[in-house]
Amino acid sequence: MSTLQATLAKFKNKEAVIGIAGLGYVGLPLMLRYSGVGYRVIGIDIDAEKVNQLNTGKSYIEHIPAEKIAGARASGFEATTDFSRAAECDALVMCVPTPLNKYREPDISFVINTMNALKPHLRTGHVISLESTTYPGTTEEELLPRAEEGGLKVGEDLFLVYSPEREDPGNPDFETRTIPKVVGGHTRACLEVGVALYEQAIDHIVPVSSTKAAEMTKLLENIHRAVNIGLVNEMKIVADRMGIDIFEVVDAAKTKPFGFTAYYPGPGLGGHCIPIDPFYLTWKAREYGLHTRFIELSGEVNRAMPEYVVGKLMDGLNDAGKSLKNSKVLVLGIAYKKNVDDMRESPSVKIMELIEAKGGIVAYTDPHVPVFPKMREHHFDLSSEPFTAENLASFDAVLLATDHDRFDYDLIKQHAKLIIDSRGKYREPAAHIIKA
Template identity: 85%
Template sequence: MSLQKQVSVEKFKSKRAKLGIVGLGYVGLPLMLRYNAIGYNVLGIDIDESKVERLNAGQSYIEHIAAEKVLAARQSGFEATTDFSRASECDALILCVPTPLNKYREPDMSFVINTTDALKPYVRSGQVISLESTTYPGTTEEELLPRIQESGLVVGEDIFLVYSPEREDPGNPDFETRTIPKVIGGHTPACLEVGIALYEQAIDRVVPVSSTKAAEMTKLLENIHRAVNIGLVNEMKIVADRMGIDIFEVVDAAATKPFGFTAYYPGPGLGGHCIPIDPFYLTWKAREYGLHTRFIELSGEVNQAMPEYVVGKLMDGLNDQGKPLKGSKVLVLGIAYKKNVDDMRESPSVEIMELLEAKGCDIAYSDPHVPVFPKMREHHFTLSSEPVTAQNLARFDAVVLATDHDKFDYKLISDNCKLIVDSRGKYRQPAAHIIKA
């Protein structure tokens, strides 16, 4: 064991290491809380001054993360900063930054590249740098490795480079950061050894793989598996609907098979920071190798068409009542990308809102987790959440159930709405004013 590797491993195992978490969002913030809770000195680094100010004041800006936890972390030594030069204080730098798509549906690596460039002057011997952002196979080697090597440090001897994909599932009460197994790949065997020492203190099970590329591909496979299966069941939903069959009843029945079947349920499209995006990372990279990932791209086309399908169902429902879509008052129920969270990233609900607005609808929304429509990079609505009361529901010509939060009173909604377009299968009993979408 090289001396530097030995020193680094022992620092992590003894919890004498200081950790820097770069990007304090849905991935970075829970990771910070976990490391802080087990006794590490943690520094949070983010470019968003408002986030840093709120964290340093002991406040949370993510609904499912209690402010009390942030305050406790603050009181036990956690600090947030926008000063990237302080990265030199840290023995580990864990990068949890966004990897969205650009307008051409190609990987936007600007956050990863800009963050690495901002850290580059401050990297030093003994550090481990871990990328957790979901990305295409080869990112760690092609983007991070050459930038780190510019410092003159030898990766695998002086400094250590790993890729360990995040696996957060916001709002899922059955799992937390500690209990979700952590896949990790190192640029060299020494990098992997130091990376394991970093993560095994905080995570119950660490799963080493042979390379950073294998770890990057693992994350893509996990999410593409979901995207493809959701695309399949969304397509089957359309077929079943045309045949007069309830797809939710069918999936429930199929799920009783104790082997060889996993239940996936249809919806209004894909949302979140991974499932709608990750397939495009692989299809983009595959083209470099002369490959065309037809199966993956087809599922993407199916899922992207779902908001239009929901709007089409709404048009049919209004038409049956002698009302045009243009000028109708429509309430979208739930604008987070999935139930019981406040996460708006890539939410199909927002796309439905935009489609309806473009067709002349008078749009409103109700979401108990999103009281005011947030500032987003691509979507702009100046709206606040409508109260779900009998009197207010009766004002609308139709409601579109886009995200099935548990906080909604579904009986109240059914009793007081003229028309419900249900894209989540919450209403299983047929009713004249409920359309399954």
């Protein structure tokens, strides 16, 4: 039996061991899915604290219950910081961060460092799948030579695929199983193995012709969203000057049954994907002498939104005879989107920094983030303020940045002196509500 046939049979019979490198918002749901359908899963992460929590059946992501982790542990899942355990696995799925550096250029050091750590433990029959969002060519240019360094041939001895993650934390309508999975292989055999790896756990597989096509697919998805959000954010500014409610306009436009997709404005882009991924293509396009004007323009518009919101806050305070300096401002919601605890690239944090830089006294309330977490670039020594009528009334202004369902919007409206609404929660005009 050839290596290809033996590998395919292992996945089909669920005898394969699934290794997942990176146990965050992408890796953890994938682990639960594979564990749930009967595979043994080994999770590898460099964070010893995360590993210890998982091995004691605890979760560090709010929307993933501890009972699910405990159930996976009972089914044989284990987490480790030891990369040599990769030798026990048949699949090595990489779910690691791909941020931007301070020059807004791709930082794929997590991908390269993970691959370098796995490299000494590669063996015949391994399938390596990269799920991290990156520029077209990463799998071919960075992973392929490292995979073949030890003498094994990709497409014959081991298999290399790219399959972008499509997780949407906190979305009740979709889960790992039901989100179609794009898979691209370095060779035809690689694609066959990639499909065999994922078809056991995901309902619908979408094969594409190459790893580059799969990498570009993920970027197009996120660029489409970033550009359309940039457009509606720009429309918001124009509509505001004209005295028009942009949310009313979007709601009316989306009644058209064809040719229009509703995107809503906000205080800026957040999350690991939409604010970051478009610039992976912008950077790579320069290699081909191309200038991605749509992407860069939408990035400018979206990055300017926190300043626009703070400008509206300053206007509101000014109308009340106050300056932002020494005013107490309560930011409602600091996660990047509603009903999650994910703080990555949250525009709320940028808004808080702008308020503080201008002399304001900033605090926050978020039912999903009880203590401001350690972040690579931002830090506030704050805990979530009590959400009470008395506390709301004690602030000079309340700035709605993330519209969690758990907020009582009637209570806010009744007791806040000034509301800066960046999410369009308050449609009826009121003297103390400013749309931002």
